[in-house]
Amino acid sequence: xxxxxxxxxxxxxxxxxxxxxxxxxxxxxxxxxxxxxxxxxxxxxxxxxxxxxxxxxxxxxxxxxxxxxxxxxxxxxxxxxxxxxxxxxxxxxxxxxxxxxxxxxxxxxxxxxxxxxxxxxxxxxxxxxxxxxxxxxxxxxxxxxxxxxxxxxxxxxxxxxxxxxxxxxxxxxxxxxxxxxxxxxxxxxxxxxxxxxxxxxxxxxxxxxxxxxxxxxxxxxxxxxxxxxxxxxxxxxxxxxxxxxxxxxxxxxxxxxxxxxxxxxxxxxxxxxxxxxxxxxxxxxxxxxxxxxxxxxxxxxxxxxxxxxxxxxxxxxxxxxxxxxxxxxxxxxxxxxxxxxxxxxxxxxxxxxxxxxxxxxxxxxxxxxxxxxxxxxxxxxxxxxxxxxxxxxxxxxxxxxxxx
Ligand code: T4K
Numbered sequence: 001x002x003x004x005x006x007x008x009x010x011x012x013x014x015x016x017x018x019x020x021x022x023x024x025x026x027x028x029x030x031x032x033x034x035x036x037x038x039x040x041x042x043x044x045x046x047x048x049x050x051x052x053x054x055x056x057x058x059x060x061x062x063x064x065x066x067x068x069x070x071x072x073x074x075x076x077x078x079x080x081x082x083x084x085x086x087x088x089x090x091x092x093x094x095x096x097x098x099x100x101x102x103x104x105x106x107x108x109x110x111x112x113x114x115x116x117x118x119x120x121x122x123x124x125x126x127x128x129x130x131x132x133x134x135x136x137x138x139x140x141x142x143x144x145x146x147x148x149x150x151x152x153x154x155x156x157x158x159x160x161x162x163x164x165x166x167x168x169x170x171x172x173x174x175x176x177x178x179x180x181x182x183x184x185x186x187x188x189x190x191x192x193x194x195x196x197x198x199x200x201x202x203x204x205x206x207x208x209x210x211x212x213x214x215x216x217x218x219x220x221x222x223x224x225x226x227x228x229x230x231x232x233x234x235x236x237x238x239x240x241x242x243x244x245x246x247x248x249x250x251x252x253x254x255x256x257x258x259x260x261x262x263x264x265x266x267x268x269x270x271x272x273x274x275x276x277x278x279x280x281x282x283x284x285x286x287x288x289x290x291x292x293x294x295x296x297x298x299x300x301x302x303x304x305x306x307x308x309x310x311x312x313x314x315x316x317x318x319x320x321x322x323x324x325x326x327x328x329x330x331x332x333x334x335x336x337x338x339x340x341x342x343x344x345x346x347x348x349x350x351x352x353x354x355x356x357x358x359x360x361x362x363x364x365x366x367x368x369x370x371x372x373x374x375x376x377x378x379x380x381x382x383x384x385x386x387x388x389x390x391x392x393x394x395x396x397x398x399x400x401x402x403x404x
Contacts, residue, residue: 267375292349317351353367
């Protein structure tokens with residue numbers, strides 16, 4: 001293992017501690033810690049404005065928000081979803097007693113392929129749960145057309161899609177407005193974090209009210225409980241942090257954009273390394289930097305992953321294994337290999353390179369050097385040296401990107 005400092009796939013963005021202390025003082029003075037206090041109210045209002053949405057309900061995390069969102073829409077039976085996501089997507093269905101039905105993904109976008117949805121619909125289907133994977137918008141129009149034709153709800157797992165906008169008829173709209181509900185994650189690893197946290201974006205005040213009841217045990221007042229709700233509330237600590245994070249998030253996304261651009265410039269010429277093309281007509285948030293290690297890359301995806309680990313670059317294979325391969329899902333009829341060839345292929349090729357605002361240029365260069373070194377290894381005997389200690393031969397000038 002390398003003696004160099006570890007570079008993680010992500011590192012949470014945090015504001016200067018001294019900026020947070022006055023918020024803590026206010027909490028300490030008021031002794032209002034949770035249950036919809038002043039910071040909670042302010043964060044809902046300020047986030048709605050920042051994101052360009054009207055109704056937002058804060059949650060303790062996105063998983064509980066997904067579970068609650070499904071419950072609020074009274075979704076039952078079967079829901080069509082993607083196997084290429086974090087396991088919480090399908091778990092939220094199971095927590096509602098719903099059967100996930102996996103449909104394959106699009107090879108270009110890695111999002112649920114609308115052309116695969118119709119064949120998965122049965123009389124038990126009540127909804128579609130797509131994921132804006134890596135923050136890249138799904139084909140929301142095509143999905144909505146199918147939902148309308150079959151009278152299905154659409155619940156978006158938008159955990160990755162903070163701040164992402166789409167251009168519709170020359171106007172920019174939040175991607176979170178699509179469908180019946182969208183769910184965001186504010187986990188430590190996300191573009192906007194409140195340590196842990198999440199939110200549901202609702203289309204109208206009535207839906208938000210129902211969700212607000214459901215996340216507070218079903219209470220509507222001191223003595224009335226109208227539903228089997230849960231405790232999904234965000235605390236004042238997390239909400240206060242969110243307010244402060246919001247002041248810094250624009251700069252954080254801009255820094256991510258520069259890291260993204262530099263990876264593209266440095267890695268575009270490597271045969272066998274596919275970079276996902278930016279989505280047309282969308283403002284990305286650069287939450288992840290996935291690459292697909294194809295068959296003609298000199299080393300396999302897993303060898304590249306190990307090679308990076310040897311150099312203390314701790315990438316992740318989001319999303320491998322597929323959700324449909326986990327033991328609680330693999331027995332489902334929709335989980336078969338034959339049903340999900342594109343998702344399986346992507347899961348075997350994907351590697352998410354480190355991207356986070358505080359990543360330095362030197363750290364990024366370390367990542368680029370290892371990937372280029374692997375990508376430029378042409379001779380079989382060289383491949384063997386790649387995995388021996390002491391560390392690899394110096395990257396040849398030939399393999400260096402033209403511009404850093
Ligand atoms: N839907 C989708 C599509 C999702 O991707 C997620 C979560 C959800 C729903 C559910 O959202 P939440 O209920 O979590 O709000 C991470 C996150 O835990 C998870 O939130 C996220 N998706 C998923 C894609 O990634 P792991 O198991 O990879 O996390 P972990 O702890 O290995 O962290 C990755 C790296 O981040 C570490 O190597 C170092 C760094 N890190 C992480 C944490 C937690 C830090 O530097 N500090 C930290 O506090 O799942």
